[in-house]
Every structure is written in structure tokens, then in C-alpha cells.
Amino acid sequence: MRDVLVVGTGLSGLVAGLRCQEAGLSVTVVAKGVGSTHLAPGTIDVLGYDPELVEDPIEALPAFIQRNPQHPYAAIGATTMRDALAWFMQRFVGYRYAGGDGNLMLPTAIGAAKPSALVPETMAAGDLRNGGRIVFVGLRQLKDFWPAFAAQNTSAVKLPSEAGVTARAIQIEAQTGGEADVNGLAFARLFDDARFRRAVITQVSAQLEDDEVVAFPAVLGVQRPHEVWSELQDAFERPVFEVPSLPPSVPGMRLYDVLRTQFERAGGRTILGAEAVGAETDGSRVTAVQVSSAARVKPHPAKQFILASGGFGSGAVTMDSSWQVKEEIFGLHVAGVPAEAEERFGPHYFDEHPMGRAGIRVDESLRPLDAEGNRSYANVAVVGASLGGAAAWKEKSGDGISLSSGYRAAGVVIEESK
Amino acid sequence: MIEDLIRGSLDHCVKCTICESYCPVSRATPLFPGPKYVGPQAERFRTGGISPDDSLDYCSGCGICTHVCPQGVKIAEINARARRTLKERNGIPLRDKIIARPTVGARLATPVAPIANWTLRNKAVRTAVEKAVKVHRRAPLPVFAGRTFQRWARKHESPPLERTVVYFHGCSTNYFEPDLGAKTVAVLEHNGFNVIVPEGQGCCGLPLQSNGLFDDATAYVKRLVSTLVPYARKSYDIVATSTSCGLMLKREAHEILGIEDDDLTTVSEHMYDICEWLADLHERGELKTDFGPLAMRVPYHAPCQQRGHGIGTPALELLRLIPELEATDSNRECCGIAGTYGLKKEKYDIAMEVGRPLFEDITAAAPELSVCDSETCRWQIEHGTKIDSVHPIELLHRSYGLD
Numbered sequence: 142m143r144d145v146l147v148v149g150t151g152l153s154g155l156v157a158g159l160r161c162q163e164a165g166l167s168v169t170v171v172a173k174g175v176g177s178t179h180l181a182p183g184t185i186d187v188l189g190y191d192p193e194l195v196e197d198p199i200e201a202l203p204a205f206i207q208r209n210p211q212h213p214y215a216a217i218g219a220t221t222m223r224d225a226l227a228w229f230m231q232r233f234v235g236y237r238y239a240g241g242d243g244n245l246m247l248p249t250a251i252g253a254a255k256p257s258a259l260v261p262e263t264m265a266a267g268d269l270r271n272g273g274r275i276v277f278v279g280l281r282q283l284k285d286f287w288p289a290f291a292a293q294n295t296s297a298v299k300l301p302s303e304a305g306v307t308a309r310a311i312q313i314e315a316q317t318g319g320e321a322d323v324n325g326l327a328f329a330r331l332f333d334d335a336r337f338r339r340a341v342i343t344q345v346s347a348q349l350e351d352d353e354v355v356a357f358p359a360v361l362g363v364q365r366p367h368e369v370w371s372e373l374q375d376a377f378e379r380p381v382f383e384v385p386s387l388p389p390s391v392p393g394m395r396l397y398d399v400l401r402t403q404f405e406r407a408g409g410r411t412i413l414g415a416e417a418v419g420a421e422t423d424g425s426r427v428t429a430v431q432v433s434s435a436a437r438v439k440p441h442p443a444k445q446f447i448l449a450s451g452g453f454g455s456g457a458v459t460m461d462s463s464w465q466v467k468e469e470i471f472g473l474h475v476a477g478v479p480a481e482a483e484e485r486f487g488p489h490y491f492d493e494h495p496m497g498r499a500g501i502r503v504d505e506s507l508r509p510l511d512a513e514g515n516r517s518y519a520n521v522a523v524v525g526a527s528l529g530g531a532a533a534w535k536e537k538s539g540d541g542i543s544l545s546s547g548y549r550a551a552g553v554v555i556e557e558s559k
Numbered sequence: 560m561i562e563d564l565i566r567g568s569l570d571h572c573v574k575c576t577i578c579e580s581y582c583p584v585s586r587a588t589p590l591f592p593g594p595k596y597v598g599p600q601a602e603r604f605r606t607g608g609i610s611p612d613d614s615l616d617y618c619s620g621c622g623i624c625t626h627v628c629p630q631g632v633k634i635a636e637i638n639a640r641a642r643r644t645l646k647e648r649n650g651i652p653l654r655d656k657i658i659a660r661p662t663v664g665a666r667l668a669t670p671v672a673p674i675a676n677w678t679l680r681n682k683a684v685r686t687a688v689e690k691a692v693k694v695h696r697r698a699p700l701p702v703f704a705g706r707t708f709q710r711w712a713r714k715h716e717s718p719p720l721e722r723t724v725v726y727f728h729g730c731s732t733n734y735f736e737p738d739l740g741a742k743t744v745a746v747l748e749h750n751g752f753n754v755i756v757p758e759g760q761g762c763c764g765l766p767l768q769s770n771g772l773f774d775d776a777t778a779y780v781k782r783l784v785s786t787l788v789p790y791a792r793k794s795y796d797i798v799a800t801s802t803s804c805g806l807m808l809k810r811e812a813h814e815i816l817g818i819e820d821d822d823l824t825t826v827s828e829h830m831y832d833i834c835e836w837l838a839d840l841h842e843r844g845e846l847k848t849d850f851g852p853l854a855m856r857v858p859y860h861a862p863c864q865q866r867g868h869g870i871g872t873p874a875l876e877l878l879r880l881i882p883e884l885e886a887t888d889s890n891r892e893c894c895g896i897a898g899t900y901g902l903k904k905e906k907y908d909i910a911m912e913v914g915r916p917l918f919e920d921i922t923a924a925a926p927e928l929s930v931c932d933s934e935t936c937r938w939q940i941e942h943g944t945k946i947d948s949v950h951p952i953e954l955l956h957r958s959y960g961l962d
Contacts, residue, residue: 142842169871174629179577326580389580405888410876414626414869434869436809436827455629456571 146443151176153525154449156547182385183392189256189537225548252294266380272304286358359383452526500529522550561817578624591617594624619897646771665734672705695907699942708740729801803864838873896939918943
């Protein structure tokens with residue numbers, strides 16, 4: 142029997158699994174497929190809006206927690222968040238993460254400024270807080286990144302510092318080898334190749350103007366991003382940065398590869414194509430998670446279980462047309478769901494929707510709570526997007542919740558396993 | 560039922576492109592636009608057997624797309640079923656009908672194995688075969704053993720043992736690698752199991768299925784199921800050394816061919832990949848661990864069809880029980896062969912390009928041998944690396960001192 146079974150292999154599951162395994166526990170991760178890392182930009186956004194722009198998420202967190210006692214951050218705490226961020230940064234050697242000095246404001250692919258606490262070093266030079274001149278480089282066959290669009294909107298960004306940003310766009314021809322549908326990953330693989338880089342460098346160098354920093358779509362290598370990025374900076378003799386764009390997210394894949402490799406090197410076991418469909422329980426404890434794969438449903442017994450299966454987006458929590466809301470594996474209580482016939486969604490997309498904060502409510506050990514506020518199970522911890530009480534997409538807190546809850550759950554499990 | 564499965568899963572596609580990120584074929588050739596394009600996207604236009612284009616034919620059917628999909632979309636299954644329709648419309652080449660029936664040739668060739676092997680390795684013959692039926696002249700074909708595993712099993716006398724397990728050996732063990740079958744029996748007996756080898760085990764129909772010949776595949780798999788079902792009904796576990804054929808019986812006969820059949824379900828429920836089954840045995844503390852040291856470093860490649868089981872990598876866990884053996888996961892998507900895909904003249908180069916990263920890793924490590932659970936993958940890896948590739952059982956057998 143394993144010490145820990147983690148369901149899900151997105152950011153929260155990877156963090157929880159890795160930390161437990163490195164503490165000497167035996168961990169199995171089961172997942173239906175590859176996780177949400179491949180869809181996320183690879184930045185760690187902790188708290189961007191409250192509801193006004195947050196300058197420093199770590200400083201802002203204690204007051205935010207006081208005002209939002211139902212938020213996952215209230216269970217996790219500001220100290221744990223600080224520890225989790227430090228732990229996360231230490232995971233990355235060679236290809237590093239940068240941050241710690243307030244929210245960086247990075248331009249997105251549509252030229253909006255997005256606040257992030259930690260970002261890959263390959264994105265850090267895009268920080269708009271101090272203004273400056275940017276040239277966005279487009280790769281002609283890459284339909285997921287339009288440099289003129291990004292440049293025009295970035296030039297119009299209003300920043301608190303009132304520092305001005307001016308941006309322009311250039312487009313280069315980059316031979317791809319003829320894939321039918323060239324996405325970011327195909328280019329990232331090409332950037333791993335020195336010959337391809339040389340061709341790019343030649344074309345871009347000729348078009349650079351004084352004092353411009355250079356923005357590329359986030360496709361600067363998938364195997365050796367640090368090397369690729371450094372080489373471009375050296376060649377252009379100026380900062381270069383990556384701008385995340387549409388999936389597949391290359392920075393997200395790098396993050397996944399780094400954490401999963403460390404997990405497996407530490408002896409962790411990952412089973413993909415294995416969907417958790419139910420649980421076996423004994424009173425207040427879960428004894429096994431039932432996992433469905435080819436031909437059979439098999440119980441996976443463990444001492445502790447970490448639910449990192451995602452929220453509504455991944456099908457971990459569902460609501461059917463008759464208003465029935467369900468957490469699919471343990472049948473946990475989903476808090477914050479409007480009563481039947483009450484409004485679930487507001488009329489406008491960017492509204493605060495009544496349904497928006499629905500999810501699992503937990504105590505300080507991230508143990509799930511039932512409708513009366515009592516622990517549902519003593520050996521289940523809930524992490525990541527299943528947690529209720531947050532409007533992650535508005536707060537820009539999704540990565541922070543996943544990272545810090547995964548980190549915290551591992552801490553609880555490690556402590557209880559002693 | 561099967562249509563519900565396909566259509567039901569289709570609506571879960573969020574166009575996240577994770578399948579495309581992992582597709583080994585679209586990475587190797589522009590002729591295949593990727594699993595999302597030919598699968599969930601094109602499927603919406605497939606009514607009345609019409610497919611938007613023929614690029615689907617370049618899907619190798621490896622199944623990685625379904626394996627990595629976080630939404631549970633049955634992409635590979637959608638594509639396999641659409642390919643059948645495509646092939647019905649375009650006609651199935653004689654070549655595909657031949658290579659989809661390896662047992663027919665094998666039955667004829669076994670008594671005259673030396674001649675058959677010489678013939679299939681003769682360059683002039685292979686060039687002529689390539690011209691005539693479009694099987695690539697350099698594609699890796701197996702070597703006929705000249706004797707069958709079934710014959711060995713009939714003569715083999717098991718020692719009296721308490722517990723019983725049933726062995727589904729597959730065609731390749733029977734005709735090409737009978738030693739693997741004998742070693743499997745030895746490993747199981749060493750662990751205290753009497754091994755039943757049902758007679759008359761035919762082909763599971765997988766090569767027929769992957770070439771779009773669903774009716775013939777259905778007939779094959781049903782015949783095989785009738786051979787195995789009496790044992791499954793007695794609640795014996797059935798173990799398979801051919802991981803792809805095991806998967807056919809576990810899942811694909813139902814999810815791709817659409818067979819609804821109680822006998823098939825009974826067999827599926829009792830079917831285990833051999834490494835899955837031995838690792839489970841170990842989990843229960845029942846596997847013998849009197850392994851002798853094997854001072855080697857071996858790269859292990861989990862074939863696509865093995866990953867389709869959704870069981871992790873039990874072979875690696877077993878290999879790591881062997882003292883002094885250092886087994887590393889290749890972490891590469893695919894060797895390229897995908898059963899019969901890489902044999903085809905127009906697809907051989909693609910298959911070799913798909914497998915190139917794996918071949919380069921293995922060649923650079925220069926091990927004594929590499930390890931892989933699937934026979935056609937082993938032949939392809941040997942072809943691409945010139946280094947022997949063996950089933951994990953071979954190392955367990957050696958480590959137990961049963962050689």
C-alpha cells in the first residue's frame with residue numbers, strides 16, 4: 142500500500158506529490174490525462190486584483206485573507222504562501238523563475254498587462270512597470286501570436302507608475318519544415334535547434350532599433366529554454382522576453398516536465414489514462430480510491446489521499462441540468478451553490494456570478510467540510526481548482542491557490558505520517 | 560452503445576491541443592495534420608460515411624492522444640472507426656489484407672522456416688515484394704522460429720502447483736518468439752503457478768482492426784474469446800505477454816470494434832498484462848523476490864499500446880527489483896511501427912522518423928540490450944538501433960536464475 146495517492150497531475154497535484162515523495166513517503170499519482178499545466182501560461186499568479194490592482198501580493202495577502210474568510214488563502218495562510226513560493230523557485234535550476242519584488246506586469250498576447258508573482262526568467266524582461274520600448278517579433282506561420290495586435294494594445298496600457306510603454310511589431314519568415322498546422326510547440330522544438338536560431342537572429346538583428354527590448358511568443362525552446370533565451374539575449378545585446386500565447390503552452394509544458402521529472406526521480410509513480418471514479422471508505426476515513434482503466438475498476442489503497450482533480454473545468458465537479466452538484470470521486474459537499482431556481486449567473490460575462498465561487502470548503506488542514514462545517518474525511522486533503530470561495534479568474538489567484546494548497550496539503554500529510 | 564461512447568466523449572473536447580502536443584506522427588510528417596484535426600474536429604463533418612479528407616490514413620493508431628487527453632475524449636477510437644469508413648470507401652489494398660493476417664503466413668512458413676527467413680531477408684525478393692505489394696524493403700519483419708510455442712506447451716509438464724493462471728501467448732510468441740513463452744511459463748511456475756496454455760489460440764484481430772478490416776477482426780476476436788472464456792468463467796486470471804493483444808481483449812474489441820458480448824466482457828475482466836499482473840502480485844507480497852544480480856544498465860521503452868492499459872509502468876517496477884540492474888524510462892512517445900504502419904512503403908520513412916529520438920537515445924547509451932513489452936516495437940527498435948530488444952520477462956527469467 143502506498144502512503145499517498147494523489148488524483149490529478151496539474152500544478153497542485155504535481156506540487157503535493159513531489160513534496161510528499163521527497164519527504165520519503167511513497168506516492169502514486171493517478172490522472173485521466175495530462176493536466177492543466179499545458180493550458181496555463183506557466184506564470185505563478187498569486188493575487189492580481191482585490192478588486193483594484195495589487196502591487197505586492199505577499200504584502201497584500203494578510204488583509205485580503207481578513208476580508209475573505211471563505212477564500213482558500215484563509216485556510217492556507219500568508220506564511221505558507223511565502224514558503225510555497227520559495228520552495229517552488231528552488232525547484233528550477235538552469236531554467237529559473239524570477240520574482241519576489243511585487244507583481245510583475247507582463248504583456249499578454251493580446252497586449253494586456255497581467256500581474257504575476259513569479260514568472261519564468263525568460264519572461265521577466267517583459268515587466269512593464271518601468272515603461273520602455275518593446276518590439277514584438279512575430280513568426281509568420283504561427284497563427285497564435287499577432288505581433289501588431291500585441292504591440293498596439295501594449296502601447297495603450299495604463300500603468301500606475303505612469304511610465305510610458307511604446308511598442309511596435311515586426312514579422313519574420315521562419316521555415317518550419319512543413320507541419321500542416323504549426324502551433325507554438327512546433328516552433329519551440331525548432332528553437333531548440335541552433336541552426337534555426339541562427340536564421341532567426343540574422344533576420345531580427347537587422348530590424349532592431351536602439352533601446353528596444355525584444356518580445357517573442359513563448360516558444361523559445363522546450364528542451365533547453367535557458368540556453369535558447371540566453372543565446373538570443375547575447376546575440377541582440379539586450380533583454381529578450383517571452384509572451385505566453387494560446388495552447389499548447391510551452392512554458393506550461395516546461396513546468397510540468399521539471400516537476401514530473403523530479404517526482405519520478407524521487408521514486409514517485411504516475412499512472413496516466415487512469416480515471417478516479419469513486420472511493421472506498423471506512424467511517425471517517427477513505428481506504429482506497431477506485432480507478433478506472435482498461436477493462437476494470439481497481440481500488441488503489443493508500444493512507445492519505447490528495448484530491449487535485451481540478452474544478453468544474455476538468456469535470457471533477459459537475460452540475461447537471463436538474464441542479465445536482467457533485468464532486469465526482471468522494472461525493473464531497475460543494476459549498477457556495479445558489480439554491481434551486483435562484484440565479485446562477487449574472488447577465489454579463491465579467492460579472493461576479495453567484496455560481497462563481499462554488500467549490501469544496503476546507504479547514505486549515507485542507508480537510509473537506511460537509512454542509513454543517515464538520516470534516517467529511519480525516520485523511521483526504523483538497524487542493525487546487527476544486528477549492529471553493531475564490532474567483533480565481535478575476536483575482537488572478539489560480540496558480541497561487543494551486544501551488545500553496547498543494548504545498549500545504551503535503552505539509553499536513555507529511556506531519557501526520559510521522 | 561459504442562456510438563454513445565464516441566459521440567459522448569466528443570462533446571468533452573475543449574480543443575486544448577494536448578493530444579496534438581503529444582502526437583508522434585504529426586511531429587514527423589506534414590501529411591498528418593494531428594489527432595484533434597482528424598478526430599474531434601473532422602468527426603463533426605462525418606455524416607453518411609463522408610470524411611473531410613484522407614489525411615486520417617496517416618494516423619498510426621498508436622493511441623497516445625486518448626492516453627494524454629485530460630477530458631477523456633476517445634480520440635484514437637474515433638479515428639480508428641473513421642478510418643474503417645474511409646478504407647471502405649477507398650478500397651483496402653491487397654498489401655493491407657496480407658499484413659493484417661500474420662498468422663496465415665506464419666502457419667505456412669513455420670515448417671519451412673529457414674527458406675522463408677532467407678526469402679524475407681533477400682534484398683532482391685524484398686525489392687520485388689515492395690514493388691508488387693508495397694511493403695517497404697527495409698521494414699523490420701520477424702524471424703520465423705520454425706517451431707511453435709503451442710507445440711512446446713503440449714509437451715511441457717508442469718510441476719504440481721497449488722495456484723493456476725492462464726497464459727494468452729498471442730501469435731508472435733507462438734510463431735516468432737516461442738522462447739519468450741517458455742520463459743514466461745518458467746517465471747510463473749517459479750512463483751508457484753500452474754500455467755494453463757489454452758490450445759488453438761488464434762489471432763486477436765488487432766492487425767485487421769488497425770487496417771480497417773473490422774468484420775474480419777470481429778470474427779477473429781470472437782473466435783479467440785471462445786477459446787479463452789471457459790477459463791475466465793472459472794475465474795482464472797489470464798496473462799498476456801503481447802501487450803497490444805492483451806489490450807485488444809481488454810478494451811479495443813469493445814471500444815473500437817464495438818463488440819457487445821458477455822463472453823468478451825468476461826474475458827476482458829480477467830485479462831492482465833503480464834507485468835501488471837506480476838506487479839500486483841508483488842503489491843500483495845506474493846511475488847518471489849529471490850532475484851540474482853544483473854549488473855546492467857537498460858533503457859526501457861513503454862510502448863504506446865502498453866500505455867493504453869492505463870496501469871503506469873509495472874515493467875519498470877519489476878525491473879527495479881533486480882539487484883544491480885539500472886532500468887531507465889525512455890520517456891519517448893513512440894517507436895513508430897504501430898503494428899503494421901511502419902511496414903508500409905509510403906509510411907516506412909515516417910515511422911523511422913517517429914522512432915528517431917528513441918533510437919538515438921538507445922544508441923547513445925549503447926546498452927547490451929533494451930527492454931520493451933511489445934513485439935512489433937522490439938523489432939522496430941532493433942531495426943533502428945542494431946541493439947537487441949527483449950521483453951521484460953526475459954530479464955526476470957535471467958535474474959531468477961532460470962536460464
